[in-house]
Amino acid sequence: MVVPVNAPMVGKLVSIDVKVGDQVKENDPVATIEAMKMEIKIYSPAGGVVKEIKANPGDVVSPDTVLLTLES
Amino acid sequence: MILQQLVDALNSTGLFNLTPGNLIMWGIAFVLMYLAIKKGVEPLLLVPISFGIFVANFPLTGLTDEEGLFYMFFKHGIQNELIPPLIFLGLGAMTDFGPVIANPKTLLLGAAAQLGVYAAFFTALLFGFSIPEAATIGIIGGADGPTTIYLAANLAPHLLGAVSVAAYSYMALVPLIIPPVAKLLTTKKERAMVMKQMRPVSKTEKIIFPILATIVIVLLVPKSAPLMAMFMLGNLFMESGVVQRLTDVSRNELMNIVTIFLGVGVGSTMSAENFLKPQTIYIFILGIVAFAFAVAGGILIAKLMNLFTKNKVNPLIGAAGVSAVPMSARVVHMLGSEANPQNYLLMHAMGPNVAGVIGTAVAAGAFIAALH
Numbered sequence: 001m002v003v004p005v006n007a008p009m010v011g012k013l014v015s016i017d018v019k020v021g022d023q024v025k026e027n028d029p030v031a032t033i034e035a036m037k038m039e040i041k042i043y044s045p046a047g048g049v050v051k052e053i054k055a056n057p058g059d060v061v062s063p064d065t066v067l068l069t070l071e072s
Numbered sequence: 073m074i075l076q077q078l079v080d081a082l083n084s085t086g087l088f089n090l091t092p093g094n095l096i097m098w099g100i101a102f103v104l105m106y107l108a109i110k111k112g113v114e115p116l117l118l119v120p121i122s123f124g125i126f127v128a129n130f131p132l133t134g135l136t137d138e139e140g141l142f143y144m145f146f147k148h149g150i151q152n153e154l155i156p157p158l159i160f161l162g163l164g165a166m167t168d169f170g171p172v173i174a175n176p177k178t179l180l181l182g183a184a185a186q187l188g189v190y191a192a193f194f195t196a197l198l199f200g201f202s203i204p205e206a207a208t209i210g211i212i213g214g215a216d217g218p219t220t221i222y223l224a225a226n227l228a229p230h231l232l233g234a235v236s237v238a239a240y241s242y243m244a245l246v247p248l249i250i251p252p253v254a255k256l257l258t259t260k261k262e263r264a265m266v267m268k269q270m271r272p273v274s275k276t277e278k279i280i281f282p283i284l285a286t287i288v289i290v291l292l293v294p295k296s297a298p299l300m301a302m303f304m305l306g307n308l309f310m311e312s313g314v315v316q317r318l319t320d321v322s323r324n325e326l327m328n329i330v331t332i333f334l335g336v337g338v339g340s341t342m343s344a345e346n347f348l349k350p351q352t353i354y355i356f357i358l359g360i361v362a363f364a365f366a367v368a369g370g371i372l373i374a375k376l377m378n379l380f381t382k383n384k385v386n387p388l389i390g391a392a393g394v395s396a397v398p399m400s401a402r403v404v405h406m407l408g409s410e411a412n413p414q415n416y417l418l419m420h421a422m423g424p425n426v427a428g429v430i431g432t433a434v435a436a437g438a439f440i441a442a443l444h
Contacts, residue, residue: 008416027413035418036398038405043413063269 003046003070007061011035015057016068022050024070031067048072089131093344100347101126101339104237113244117217117335121237124339135340142340149333150225150232156218157302159334162327163218163429164306165319167397169281170273171423177377177385178420182427184373185393186435188213188366192358199354204228207439209355212239213362214432215246215396219299221338223436227443233342234352238359243396249360250403253367254391262375264412265386267420275311282307289434295444296437303433366394370424385420392421395428 007013011033018030024044031042048070055067082088101122108118128136135142149155172178193210201209204227211223212235220239224232242249254263282304290297309319370390378384388407392400401421408417 009419036402036422038398038402038418040405040416040418041409041413045414 001072003048003072004066005030005068006063007033007065007067009035010062013055013057013059013061016053018050020050046072086131093348094129097125097129097344114240116331117240120332120335121339124336125342128340128343145333145337146340150337153222153225155330155334156222157298158330159218159327160299161302161306162323164303165310165323167307167426171419172427173273173277173281174270175423178423179427181370181374181390181424182393182431185366185370185428186431187369188362189435191365192362195361196358204443205231207443208235209358211436212359213366215243215394216429216432219432219436226440233338233347234355236338238356242359242363246396246399247403249363250367250391251407253364254388254407257368257371258387260411262387263408264415266415267386270419278311293434293437295441296434299433367391386417389417389421389424393424393428395432397425401425
């Protein structure tokens with residue numbers, strides 16, 4: 001099953017902290033966004049293998065933006 | 073004869089007129105400077121305030137006498153109540169009311185945090201402060217610097233230095249004040265609660281909000297108008313999108329310029345004889361009471377609200393009603409995230425956070441109407 005990881009709120013993507021093929025567990029940090037001058041870690045909603053990275057650092061992201069997908 | 077002239081000359085220098093009180097105030101100024109410069113505590117305000125304190129405590133300068141330079145800053149900027157509304161203009165031009173519009177219930181949480189103001193007000197009365205003094209001390213609990221200064225100038229100018237420094241110090245300490253109170257009043261399960269995604273807010277709604285809010289608030293509490301009207305004007309500048317230059321100048325240049333005069337003016341009120349009194353210590357104690365009750369008020373009302381509504385809120389966001397924008401919202405976010413990594417409260421907490429600014433200005437307006 002493919003699980004999308006969306007941005008939880010509007011902000012600027014600082015970095016994607018995993019690579020395609022990485023194994024992640026639920027609640028592992030996978031990306032960092034900046035909102036309200038605060039860096040916010042985004043934690044994986046599920047466990048799985050990173051399948052595809054779909055956003056680039058510097059992008060303005062919102063809850064509609066898929067940052068990456070996981071294959072679980 | 074010559075000896076006499078020499079003595080006179082020496083006596084006219086500052087050196088022989090320094091009092092121990094002056095030196096203690098220098099010490100206080102240096103501590104604040106250190107905190108601002110080395111620790112990053114509210115530097116934009118504490119650098120001018122601390123230098124103001126420092127220089128105001130030199131003998132024979134005349135800076136704070138009638139017609140002195142610092143007295144001019146104080147008289148025209150603060151006593152005439154000019155600068156705090158100008159700062160509110162700038163704050164309005166950088167405040168996004170989206171989270172409030174998406175979830176208007178959060179206005180109640182911003183109001184609930186004003187419980188801290190009233191808790192400190194009544195405690196200050198018990199400590200023997202007069203009613204106007206108690207109101208001025210209570211407003212520290214709103215965690216809003218310009219409003220605190222505005223009310224102090226209006227009701228108790230002799231306390232202005234102490235209450236402003238207390239307000240700005242505790243605002244910087246929000247990351248230490250909120251967590252213990254919040255954890256005492258909530259369970260881990262409550263803190264872990266994920267809130268429903270916020271609905272998007274249209275541009276039209278954001279333009280109507282400052283106008284509608286002005287109608288409601290200024291009709292209800294007319295004395296809040298100087299702060300509220302400027303706050304909403306700044307917000308309309310930003311949201312209208314057609315006066316980018318005015319938006320920019322309000323939140324950058326104008327705000328920076330008046331901040332210099334505000335800081336120096338506030339600092340200059342802190343002369344040794346005015347500040348080195350037991351009541352200053354009481355003000356700092358009451359200030360922390362005010363902050364703690366503000367956090368508690370917001371959280372408890374959020375929990376109360378949850379009993380009656382279907383769409384529950386995470387009670388932590390009530391703590392963000394302690395304005396200190398956006399610091400309180402950040403602290404709330406971190407507490408939520410600590411309880412559950414999938415919990416992203418930042419935007420939800422911005423609602424009570426900006427509502428708290430409105431709440432404090434309204435509370436100040438109500439005090440002025442009742443006491444002046």
